[in-house]
Amino acid sequence: MINDRKLPDFLIHDGVFHGISLKTRINTINYVYHKYLENANHKQxxxxMTF
Structure with a gap:
């Protein structure tokens, strides 16, 4: 997302949050959202995620 690499423009996490607290899930999703906002002008x- 930040580096100029030739990778797909998507990331899939299947069940990555199994056994993780709700607070940690929310913090992680908020982090990804804020990174999206920081880079929205550069690349979509x-x-x-699946839960």
């Missing part, structure tokens, strides 16, 4: 991406 998708972050897909």
């Amino acid at each position: 991406f998708q972050y897909i």
